[in-house]
Amino acid sequence: MKFLILDIYKNDNWRLVKDTAGGYGTGNDFGNSFFSKLINALVSKMINMPPMYAMYIYSILRNKNSEVSYSKNYDPKNLDEFDYIITTSSIICHETEIKALEELVAKNKKVFVAGIFANVMKKKYKFHKNIYVIPGEPEAFFLNINIDKKDLDSFFDDKQDLKMMPQLVDNLDDLPFPDWHEYLKKYKLRNNFLGFNSKSAIPIVATRGCPYSCFNYCTYPLQQGRKVRARSVKNIVSEIKYWIDKVGTNKFVFRDPVFSINRKHTIELCKEIIRQNLKIEYLIETHLKNLDDEMIPLLKESGLKLVYIGIESSDPKVLKDIKRFTIANDEQQIIIDKLKNNDILVKSMFMFGNPEDNEDSIKDTISYSMKLSNQLVQYSVFTPYPGTPIFNHYENKIIEKRYDKFNQYNLTFKHKNLDNKKIKTLKNYGYKKFYFRLKNLPIIIKSGLSFFK
Numbered sequence: 397m398k399f400l401i402l403d404i405y406k407n408d409n410w411r412l413v414k415d416t417a418g419g420y421g422t423g424n425d426f427g428n429s430f431f432s433k434l435i436n437a438l439v440s441k442m443i444n445m446p447p448m449y450a451m452y453i454y455s456i457l458r459n460k461n462s463e464v465s466y467s468k469n470y471d472p473k474n475l476d477e478f479d480y481i482i483t484t485s486s487i488i489c490h491e492t493e494i495k496a497l498e499e500l501v502a503k504n505k506k507v508f509v510a511g512i513f514a515n516v517m518k519k520k521y522k523f524h525k526n527i528y529v530i531p532g533e534p535e536a537f538f539l540n541i542n543i544d545k546k547d548l549d550s551f552f553d554d555k556q557d558l559k560m561m562p563q564l565v566d567n568l569d570d571l572p573f574p575d576w577h578e579y580l581k582k583y584k585l586r587n588n589f590l591g592f593n594s595k596s597a598i599p600i601v602a603t604r605g606c607p608y609s610c611f612n613y614c615t616y617p618l619q620q621g622r623k624v625r626a627r628s629v630k631n632i633v634s635e636i637k638y639w640i641d642k643v644g645t646n647k648f649v650f651r652d653p654v655f656s657i658n659r660k661h662t663i664e665l666c667k668e669i670i671r672q673n674l675k676i677e678y679l680i681e682t683h684l685k686n687l688d689d690e691m692i693p694l695l696k697e698s699g700l701k702l703v704y705i706g707i708e709s710s711d712p713k714v715l716k717d718i719k720r721f722t723i724a725n726d727e728q729q730i731i732i733d734k735l736k737n738n739d740i741l742v743k744s745m746f747m748f749g750n751p752e753d754n755e756d757s758i759k760d761t762i763s764y765s766m767k768l769s770n771q772l773v774q775y776s777v778f779t780p781y782p783g784t785p786i787f788n789h790y791e792n793k794i795i796e797k798r799y800d801k802f803n804q805y806n807l808t809f810k811h812k813n814l815d816n817k818k819i820k821t822l823k824n825y826g827y828k829k830f831y832f833r834l835k836n837l838p839i840i841i842k843s844g845l846s847f848f849k
Contacts, residue, residue, distance in 0.1 A: 403468050412488055420488070427827060444583075456535065465478070481505050515529065516782055577643055585599070598645060602627055605620045613786045656682045656686040657686055736770075744773050748775055751811070778807075781802065
């Protein structure tokens with residue numbers, strides 16, 4: 397049986413990654429000022445990866461003795477050799493994906509559509525009998541089905557939808573290692589923006605799931621559920637060693653929604669990496685609440701170089717309105733100082749255009765971001781995503797007609813205090829004010845040099 401995993405993208409002048417934002421994807425349009433366009437160009441060249449589930453599917457099918465190809469390019473001339481097409485789904489490339497689906501079914505191809513956005517927007521994707529939207533985590537689906545033509549064709553019977561319930565992978569150790577080796581033969585894994593050298597930084601997962609109250613507007617619980625599932629430390633370390641040997645890299649990007657949410661598991665993992673003297677370098681995204689005086693030195697010694705933290709806003713009223721789980725501002729400063737003192741880079745992420753935001757609250761957040769000892773910031777835009785609880789409150793206020801504009805860098809709804817033009821102005825203002833400081837020149841130069849290596 398021959399499968400094609402088709403992971404297509406729209407043409408934009410900024411970085412597009414479908415794996416982020418809980419599988420909805422993000423498109424980093426930093427703004428239209430000269431400096432913002434410069435960041436757009438830099439990041440688009442230095443950060444890029446496919447959805448992790450696409451690579452897991454690749455490995456699962458290969459393990460079941462199927463022939464599998466992965467492509468980012470839709471080429472109608474080369475479709476005949478494949479028995480089935482598997483397409484990825486996202487909000488940031490939605491219209492492009494739908495156009496490709498229309499062309500595929502016009503050629504009588506049977507298409508499995510994977511990804512959480514297709515689950516949420518099933519009526520948009522399931523418009524033909526030859527399209528089957530995979531419910532739940534696509535890895536669970538392909539782990540559990542028979543690779544047999546009769547069985548596979550049965551999923552294109554409309555009644556089959558009534559039989560299949562959304563599934564999650566209960567035991568993450570059951571997943572094979574995603575086949576980055578094959579991917580790297582055709583494409584680059586670009587994760588070099590923050591001073592990592594030119595070696596490919598391999599995406600890797602330790603846990604899935606997030607129980608925090610941010611599910612009100614965050615899409616990760618839609619994709620992965622609210623229950624935290626963890627791979628065994630032995631399994632994670634085995635994968636790290638496998639990639640060190642297979643592709644000759646010691647760079648890793650952990651794609652967990654909240655890396656250190658399971659304290660015992662994280663400490664055990666760090667100690668095992670240290671015990672085996674793996675000498676890796678890695679980045680994580682986590683919550684400041686999960687970092688403390690015991691955890692931070694262990695993370696450093698095990699190879700942590702960069703941590704992403706979500707702060708969103710400096711205004712407690714703004715945070716309370718969106719049900720953002722957070723800690724007090726003075727505690728944030730203390731923990732970020734500890735990270736910096738351990739030579740760990742900190743990228744703090746803020747959101748403009750929250751429902752209770754106004755120009756003053758956003759400027760206060762920019763000022764607050766400059767007082768913190770973080771070395772990097774990201775200013776994005778609050779986005780009410782279809783499928784999240786908060787979307788119900790904003791569905792009638794949505795002013796953006798194209799889903800691919802829901803990229804976390806546009807104001808997509810009618811805001812009571814702001815418009816998209818003002819948001820873009822404030823983003824430009826924030827990036828210029830933060831990065832055009834002498835103390836930030838070393839990190840900018842370091843990032844630039846890593847690009848040219």
